Amino acid sequence: MIHKQHIIKRFISYVTIDTESDPESDTTPSTEKQWNLANKLVEELKSIGMSDVTIDENAYVMATLPSNIDKEVPVIGFVSHFDTSPDFTGAHVKPQIIENYNGEDIVLNEKENTILSPSYFEDLLQYKGQTLITTDGTTLLGADDKAGICEIVSAMEYLLQHPEIKHGKIRICFTPDEEIGRGAHKFDVAKFGADWAYTMDGSQIGELEYENFNAAKAVVSIQGKIVHPGYAKGKMINSLYIATDFINSLPRLETPEHTEGREGFFHLTDINGEVDKTVLEYIIRDHDKEKFEARKEIFQKLAKELNDQLEKELIEVKITDQYSNMREKIEPVMHIVDIAEEAIKQAGITPIIKPIRGGTDGSQLSYMGLPCPNIFAGGHNFHGRYEYVPVESMQKAIEVIVNIAKLQAEKF
CATH class of the missing domain: 3.30.70.360 (Alpha-Beta Plaits)
Incomplete structure (x- = not known):
């Protein structure tokens, strides 16, 4: 699988670009600065060899990984958003790399006495010995959802570099303004052309969700x-x-x-x-x-x-x-959840299937005709200074995407 340092470098290149969205704006994207990452992603997708790379007037980025098999199989998609929440500043993000995490308190910012502690954030303890990327205590991190973008780009790069892995046609899309509820508003489902998709926008490793509020x-x-x-x-x-x-x-x-x-x-x-x-x-x-x-x-x-x-x-x-709750639109096509669950198990992870206590682009997309469950991206404590993501969780998310691609070719 793709090397850890390569993932870290890619992820940091995304989170250090400020893409905070603005609910008071009536433009799409809601902030001009979101174009900076959108345009960067266009060039990066071209550089790794993706086909049909496009960006529209609203900054929706789409690209294709062509099929490398002879038979016709359903077209699947992967979706993530590049804006960050206006709940907390995403300007001047300075990520910190914590290698071989020892299970103790992490001082995010000594001057402001900001501490990421497992005594409060118990989930930290399940990542002992792993590499964590945290904030410096003054901004959010942006793993929601730049981790998802990093994972999709990295998985596509891996599949392009390993043509021996057989898969059908895969479409990807990166969207603006998800954090203010507009990520799917100008999503061109017909242009995307997938039979179904997955948002890589969940939290901890193993999460698989097809219900929301x-x-x-x-x-x-x-x-x-x-x-x-x-x-x-x-x-x-x-x-x-x-x-x-x-x-x-x-x-x-x-x-x-x-x-x-x-x-x-x-x-x-x-x-x-x-x-x-x-x-x-x-x-x-x-x-x-x-x-x-x-x-x-x-x-x-x-x-x-x-x-x-x-x-x-x-x-x-x-x-x-x-x-609305996307469960109504997912239940008639539950095989798409079954595929994701199998892909997660193949990566050696126990699936955590639970309802989302929030919303997701996948909900709106499901009601627009693109059934779209949600898969973990790996981050924790979104929208604030205590946000972090284990790099190993990102590696596993990449593996899950690759597994879904393989299952797509095998099952149809």
Whole structure:
């Protein structure tokens, strides 16, 4: 398989390019700097020998690994995104290489006393003796999802260098703006031309996912009335107090910090308020469609109940669906999950099949006609200063991609 140092060099060349996306922008990509990595990837794909390398006006990069077998088999694809989350800065990333990790605390930044500790991040202990790539404690790393890109490019390079490995036609695509929910919005499924695909965008080694949350955004607008506080009796309506009532009326344990597995939640993401008006922003999540719809209904019923108590229409709720659980689209073609599971086992890894507690480009792509389960890319603690990725996990992800390519040729 591809040498560890080659993978490290490639990965670092990606993460040191700032590609943070911007949810406030209405362009695609949402930030001009995403073009820097997109254009680099075009040149790199050409240099390793990929065919049909294209980049469109929205920075979607596509390429082909031609079939090297005589028979017709389904076209498979691999997809990753090159933007990084706006939750934490991705500018001036300075990766640190921890070789032969000893299982102890890792000082990311001595000056700021930022420590990556297995006493808090227990997953670290399963990588004892391996090579870790971490941040310097001041930025995120960008393994989400530049690890996935590195793995796809490296796997394609390996297959090109080893023509004795038989495979059908493989398509790859790298997308902008996944972190702000738009990664699939301008994805040309017809141009991509795959029968199905896999996003290389999961976390720890072994993960294989074909379920994700149903998702909605709720905006709760509360109208108050401001008058001079010295003369406010019977006149002032403090929207902040009403907002507090709304917040406290929702189930207190149905929040992200109290839920796991397939349990859904309400998550208050933003409050912008003063006496005269307060706006609450929530995200609503659940794997089960009926429970998801019930959660949305709770918001409407709560607004009505509080309005009735106030005897005024002061609370307005607007709910916008964001994405749906891709399980509905994957179950009719479960053989694509079976292939991925077998490929993971062939790499000597125990598959971890579990629902995604979030969203993925694969969900939107599945509803666009491209069934698209999600496979591990190897990173941990995404979107923050404690992000890291074991290089050995990236090596295994590359092996899984190669195994899927071989299985594609063998099974059809």
